[in-house]
Amino acid sequence: MAQLLDPRTTPGPMTVLNTAITMLGSGELQGHLWASLQRVLQGLAIGVSLGVVGALVAGLARWGENLIDANMEILHAVPNFAFLPVLIAWFGIGEEPKVALITLSVWIAIHINTYSAIRNVDASLVEAARTFGVGRRELITAVILPGALPGFLVGLRLALTAAWLALIFAETINAPTGLGRMMSDAREYFRIDVIFVLLGVYALLGLASLAVARFLESWLLSWRRSFDGA
Amino acid sequence: MARDQTTLERALLGRGDHHDHAVIARNVGKAFDDHAVLRDFSLEMRPSEFVALLGRSGSGKSTFLRVLGALDTEVDGYVRIPRHRAIVFQDPRLMPWLPVLRNVTLGLPQTREVKEHGLATLAEVGLQDHANAWPRTLSGGEAQRVALARAMVREPQLLLLDEPFGALDALTRIRMHALLRELYRKHRPAVLLVTHDVDEAILLADRVLVLTEGRISLSTKIDLPAPRNRSDPRFAALRRHLLTELGVEPD
Structure with a gap:
């Protein structure tokens, strides 16, 4: 087995584990992880807010559809990471362009799914609500938003994946901290073991995000009795 | 509209x-x-x-x-x-994400009086025990009774x-x-x-x-x-x- 893989390019599991323990022991990994996590959380918070509000405006008003949805479609058509040079030109090379790139990816994923979910809310339910005197505000909070929730949660799943992906790209710009910084350092010094540790960290973060999305789905969609596998 | x-x-x-x-x-x-x-x-x-x-x-x-x-x-x-006036449609048209009682009081101010009135109306259709149930857990007949209660609660x-x-x-x-x-x-x-x-x-x-x-x-x-x-x-x-x-x- 050891002969099949060159330990210089593919370190053994024990080597990787020892590296991980060392990185954790020095607090180096936690520090960089926290920096990355903050960027992702900020991008998620701003992106989800913009996505939901924008999808509501586009979903409820004709002018909103023309103003927002058309532009989101264009943004969706361009690979997000191609915006990086523009974001750097606008926001410099600090935290802002990194958070902005994550925000953009999240916003698009949330918008596309939430907007289409709003437009797919059962028209007969909306009609029934109106005949029972439901006003605009209650229509949004009691009919349209909960009706669009399943679609929003699909968007959130995609947004979580997109956020971590955007983070890796964002941290290639002059990042003094973060998992991306550790990754480029490791590449520079040919620390394949560190790269494997970081791949493991990315995998765990992805799984954790998925667990959050699953938890939200089972909690928020408890009214739904849907097919959950035979 | x-x-x-x-x-x-x-x-x-x-x-x-x-x-x-x-x-x-x-x-x-x-x-x-x-x-x-x-x-x-x-x-x-x-x-x-x-x-x-x-x-x-x-x-x-x-x-x-x-x-x-x-x-x-x-x-x-x-x-x-x-x-x-109030309408009961062929399909119950209940909001599946709102509990039964909240469906009955849809469009009304959510005061305690309205909730009690809603509960009383649910009792009239024999569903007072289902006030907190999700509509999708009801049978077709029960769902239509909720739709009737939602109409009657408005005293049309x-x-x-x-x-x-x-x-x-x-x-x-x-x-x-x-x-x-x-x-x-x-x-x-x-x-x-x-x-x-x-x-x-x-x-x-x-x-x-x-x-x-x-x-x-x-x-x-x-x-x-x-x-x-x-x-x-x-x-x-x-x-x-x-x-x-x-x-x-x-x-």
Whole structure:
């Protein structure tokens, strides 16, 4: 087995584990992880807010559809990471362009799914609500938003994946901290073991995000009795 | 759409008070793409009158109900309807993400009085124990009873029923007829029941109308004493008469 893989390019599991323990022991990994996590959380918070509000405006008003949805479609058509040079030109090379790139990816994923979910809310339910005197505000909070929730949660799943992906790209710009910084350092010094540790960290973060999305789905969609596998 | 509705209502309700009528519809016409669905349709309903509107599919009966429910405001003619009205559709149309009680009080201010009134109305349809249940856990009959409670909680002067029992099985339908009779006896709204079930119309209504190609082709009072019985020879005679009018040869 050891002969099949060159330990210089593919370190053994024990080597990787020892590296991980060392990185954790020095607090180096936690520090960089926290920096990355903050960027992702900020991008998620701003992106989800913009996505939901924008999808509501586009979903409820004709002018909103023309103003927002058309532009989101264009943004969706361009690979997000191609915006990086523009974001750097606008926001410099600090935290802002990194958070902005994550925000953009999240916003698009949330918008596309939430907007289409709003437009797919059962028209007969909306009609029934109106005949029972439901006003605009209650229509949004009691009919349209909960009706669009399943679609929003699909968007959130995609947004979580997109956020971590955007983070890796964002941290290639002059990042003094973060998992991306550790990754480029490791590449520079040919620390394949560190790269494997970081791949493991990315995998765990992805799984954790998925667990959050699953938890939200089972909690928020408890009214739904849907097919959950035979 | 919402603005049209209020303008129409204001225009129609503004023309004096007709306390002797729950509904006045005169010369109502409605066409979809040059195809006339209602022509010169006129109907007056007294308060607490129970009218059944029979017709084959495509006869325009549901269209007329939508006009009375102010769901369709682009019509010719004169329509006057009470401010307090409620509709029960063929499908329950409950919000699946709201608990049963919240569905019943939809569109009402969420005060304690309203919630208690909602609970009392749920008790009237026998579902007080399901107040916190999700609508999708209910059977078809239970869901339709919630829809009835959602309509009755508003104490409507006009109750519009659009084939409300059409999707239920025969046994459930019998129980729903009894429940509807009970609610009607207690609250006395004017009721327009749109149906294609001749027996249902004779069992429940004071007056049965047959709609053929957008016009009333037959209007008959039902003078049978309650409780009405299918084995009554007058019931059978009425049934034959109505079926013939609907173009079905009774056996």
